[in-house]
Every structure is written in C-alpha cells, then in structure tokens.
Amino acid sequence: MSDEFALDPDLCHLNHAAVGPWPRRAVAAVTRFAEENARQGSLDYPVWLAVEQRLRERLAWLIGADQTADIALAKNTSEALSVIAHGLPWTPGDSIVGIAQEFPSNRVVWESLADQGVTWRALDLDGSSDPEADLIALCDDSTRMIAVSWVQYASGLRLDLERLGAWCRANDVLLCVDAIQGLGALPFDLKRFQADFVVADGHKWMLGPEGLALLYVRSGLRERLTLRQFGWHMVEHSGDFDRTDWTPARDARRFECGSPNLLGAHALEASLSLLAEIGMDEVWRRLQARTAHLIALIDARGFELLTPRDAERRAGIVTFRVPGESSSRLYSSLMARRVLCAQRGGGIRFSPHFYTPLETLERAMYILDEILE
Known part of the structure; x- marks a missing residue:
C-alpha cells in the first residue's frame, strides 16, 4: 500500500x-470535490451528503458502534470534549479522574469545570506501575467520570480500556476516551471497552484532514447532555426552514449546530476507506x-x-x-x-x-x- x-x-x-x-485517494476525492464545485456549484449537494453519511458509517465501523445515530462530527477533539464536559450536569463536589501527563486538551477542559465545584484528580504516571489500578484508586464516592487518552501522546503508553470500562460500568462511573492516538492504528472494540464517550480528530492515524473529528455518545446519554450550541442543523426537522417550532435532533446530529464540513468529509471518508480495505x-x-x-x-x-x-x-x-x-x-x-x-x-x-x-x-x-x- x-x-x-x-x-x-x-x-x-x-x-x-x-x-x-x-493517501492518494483522499487527495483525489478532495480534487474531485473542488472541481465539481468549480464547474457546477452545489448541484451535487445530495451526493456530497451521501459521502458524509458514508463517513459516519465508517467511523461507526472503526470503533465498533452499532449505529450511526451515535456518531456526531465535531471540528476537533477539543470541541468534542467540551461538548461532553459542559453538557453533563455536575454537582459541586463531583470529581473527575484523569492523568497528569495528558495532552492539554484532556486537562484544560476538565480543569475548566472548577467554577462549577468540580475537581479534576490527576494520576502521575511516572510513579505508577499499574495505571488502571491507580486510576481506580483515585476514585471515590464523588467520582462521576474517568477521562483518559487511550494512548498517551508523549510516552505512547496504551491503557487497558477493557479493564477500566468494566470497573466504570460496574460502579456507575462514566468513561470518556480520547482515542486520537489509537484510532486508525489498532482495533477499537466499543463493546469490550464499554466507553460512554469516544472522541478523536481524523488528522493523525486516520490519515485525514484537520478540522473534522469523531464524537461518539452512548445513546442513553445523549439527552443528558445540555446543549450549548444551536443552529439550523441540530434540529430534528433540519430541512424544513419555515417551521417555527423545533426540538433537538434525536440522534447525535443534535451536537452539530451548523453547516457540515463537506470538504473534510470527502477527504476523511476516502482515507478511512483505505483502512477498511486493509482491515x-x-x-x-x-x-x-x-x-x-x-x-x-x-x-x-x-x-x-x-x-x-x-x-x-x-x-x-x-x-x-x-x-x-x-x-x-x-x-x-x-x-x-x-x-x-x-x-x-x-x-x-x-x-x-x-x-x-x-x-x-x-x-x-x-x-x-x-x-x-
């Protein structure tokens, strides 16, 4: 290849x-998209939307999700994490457990909840020989979530998500996984890992462009997230522009407030098709x-x-x-x-x-x- x-x-x-x-196929897809736009404007917009739908299907395949209804397209990992962090209902005294050596996106977003009385507790990996056990040991009755990267960006340490997910599900603690350093590199099994949230930008191991990211939210949690962004695209009847009454979309599109990044969708869909062909x-x-x-x-x-x-x-x-x-x-x-x-x-x-x-x-x-x- x-x-x-x-x-x-x-x-x-x-x-x-x-x-x-x-990959060459992503370059070709973007070139075709640009040339179509130059020749005929948005005449093929329905075809472009079909490409975006295929992208959702490929992302669902990549993480092992059962349905595309759980897949939203965010601009980047940081936005996706912010949707989660500032969508969940917190109570003063709640805590989140994470890792001190995380990339700033996976630290700043949780620290930003401090004004709501939420504490972020960080495990220092330098002193840990069993990070999963040590993360669990940091949890107590106040802990609502463990939020970690699947693979640490600096050291390359890969966590045992199956072990963490089993403990979280048994103890009613949410598991949020930043999978950006693993998706596209090795298989991800949502059923085994039992993650409630999975986020990942497409520009690393998925071989796609910047500006387009996966946001997976377990279906039972979607309506628990308070929406902070609103627009024409996130409503249930998004194509009925004259309709004055509205409700958020029932599926994960509720987290996408405005127009889609169709240029990025063409590139990332093509890149993921390569990974799908190889397996x-x-x-x-x-x-x-x-x-x-x-x-x-x-x-x-x-x-x-x-x-x-x-x-x-x-x-x-x-x-x-x-x-x-x-x-x-x-x-x-x-x-x-x-x-x-x-x-x-x-x-x-x-x-x-x-x-x-x-x-x-x-x-x-x-x-x-x-x-x-």
Missing part, C-alpha cells in the same frame, strides 16, 4: 502522532512489526526507550532519549535533515504507520548516527 502515498523520497515521515499525510487487524499487525523493528534499532545503539516495552502497552508511538544528548538539539537537527518527528516527554518521538517502509526507519536512525558523530 506504499503506492497510496506520494511522500517525497528524501523525507522520513515518522510523525503520524502529530499530523499524518493523506484494522492487518493495519495493526504491520504497524506492530514496524514499532518492534524501530525498538530493535534503538536498543542496538544503547539509547533509552521511554515507550513501554510490553507490546500490550504500546500502539504506534516510539519515544526514546539519547543519553548525554539534548533532545531539543537532536530534534532540530533531525528536522533539518527532513526526518519528520516530534520532541515529546523529554525525548524524540517517532511514529511510523502501517505503510512506512522499514528502510525509512533505518535511514532515520542512520541520520541520527551522523548527527551524533
């Missing part, structure tokens, strides 16, 4: 945990082979691996540190040599995908060798 990607041959793209490249089990098998190869290259050089070694604890992120070297300097030097990566968690973060040639991993490490010399 490497022919699906038109990356410059002198570029080592190891940054899918930040922004992934589009997420096969995507994950290929990605695991690449991360294992990368870890072997890191170990052979005596570098310090910051990502968990246990394959059950990893996804597509591999973060490492070179002892005695400035990660900031190495990052700048790697980027200058067209090794696209990130500086995260005190080290260098590489994040290949299922299609990344093994030769790209080896070339990136050889370039690093040359920088160190």
Whole structure:
C-alpha cells in the first residue's frame, strides 16, 4: 500500500502522532470535490451528503458502534470534549479522574469545570506501575467520570480500556476516551471497552484532514447532555426552514449546530476507506512489526526507550532519549535533515504507520548516527 502515498523520497515521515499525510485517494476525492464545485456549484449537494453519511458509517465501523445515530462530527477533539464536559450536569463536589501527563486538551477542559465545584484528580504516571489500578484508586464516592487518552501522546503508553470500562460500568462511573492516538492504528472494540464517550480528530492515524473529528455518545446519554450550541442543523426537522417550532435532533446530529464540513468529509471518508480495505487487524499487525523493528534499532545503539516495552502497552508511538544528548538539539537537527518527528516527554518521538517502509526507519536512525558523530 506504499503506492497510496506520494511522500517525497528524501523525507522520513515518522510523525503520524502529530499530523499524518493523506493517501492518494483522499487527495483525489478532495480534487474531485473542488472541481465539481468549480464547474457546477452545489448541484451535487445530495451526493456530497451521501459521502458524509458514508463517513459516519465508517467511523461507526472503526470503533465498533452499532449505529450511526451515535456518531456526531465535531471540528476537533477539543470541541468534542467540551461538548461532553459542559453538557453533563455536575454537582459541586463531583470529581473527575484523569492523568497528569495528558495532552492539554484532556486537562484544560476538565480543569475548566472548577467554577462549577468540580475537581479534576490527576494520576502521575511516572510513579505508577499499574495505571488502571491507580486510576481506580483515585476514585471515590464523588467520582462521576474517568477521562483518559487511550494512548498517551508523549510516552505512547496504551491503557487497558477493557479493564477500566468494566470497573466504570460496574460502579456507575462514566468513561470518556480520547482515542486520537489509537484510532486508525489498532482495533477499537466499543463493546469490550464499554466507553460512554469516544472522541478523536481524523488528522493523525486516520490519515485525514484537520478540522473534522469523531464524537461518539452512548445513546442513553445523549439527552443528558445540555446543549450549548444551536443552529439550523441540530434540529430534528433540519430541512424544513419555515417551521417555527423545533426540538433537538434525536440522534447525535443534535451536537452539530451548523453547516457540515463537506470538504473534510470527502477527504476523511476516502482515507478511512483505505483502512477498511486493509482491515484494522492487518493495519495493526504491520504497524506492530514496524514499532518492534524501530525498538530493535534503538536498543542496538544503547539509547533509552521511554515507550513501554510490553507490546500490550504500546500502539504506534516510539519515544526514546539519547543519553548525554539534548533532545531539543537532536530534534532540530533531525528536522533539518527532513526526518519528520516530534520532541515529546523529554525525548524524540517517532511514529511510523502501517505503510512506512522499514528502510525509512533505518535511514532515520542512520541520520541520527551522523548527527551524533
């Protein structure tokens, strides 16, 4: 499937945990959409809406949801989390349990509830050998939700969502999962994980554009969320513009106040069609082979691996540190040599995908060798 990607041959793209490249089919879909618009305006608008509906179906497939009625399209992960955080009814004294090392989107949104008397309790992963047990230990009678990333953006630690979900469901605690660093990289099983909310932007492992994100809300919870945004699109009879009485849509469209991002929908739908053709089990098998190869290259050089070694604890992120070297300097030097990566968690973060040639991993490490010399 490497022919699906038109990356410059002198570029080592190891940054899918930040922004992934589009496959050729996504580029083609957006080009067709733009050309249709240029030639005939919105004549094919119903066809465009059919593409958006296919996108909802693909997102439902990606997480294992039974129905598209539970799938809303948000602008990004932060907006999706805000819909949840500021939609749920809170009582002063309530608490939310999370992780201290989270990406700011998964910290700021919960801290913003402080003026409602809600406390955010954070687990420090640096002192935890069993993060699921330690997250559960932070919960008490005041805890209404555990809100975590499936995969930590800096270290690449993957949580056991099945374990967390079972405990949350048994104890009437909500589970909110930011799945942005896992969806598109490995299979997600909503039935096993029992998440109440799942959010993820499409521009990383899903290989889509920025500006379009998944918001899954368990059907029994939709009407418990107070709506904070309103417009023509979120009402039940959205096409009846002369109607003066209105109610929010019964399905997850109630969280989409205005016009859809059809340009983004064409790109993301096409990108997900690639993952569907390959199958997420096969995507994950290929990605695991690449991360294992990368870890072997890191170990052979005596570098310090910051990502968990246990394959059950990893996804597509591999973060490492070179002892005695400035990660900031190495990052700048790697980027200058067209090794696209990130500086995260005190080290260098590489994040290949299922299609990344093994030769790209080896070339990136050889370039690093040359920088160190």
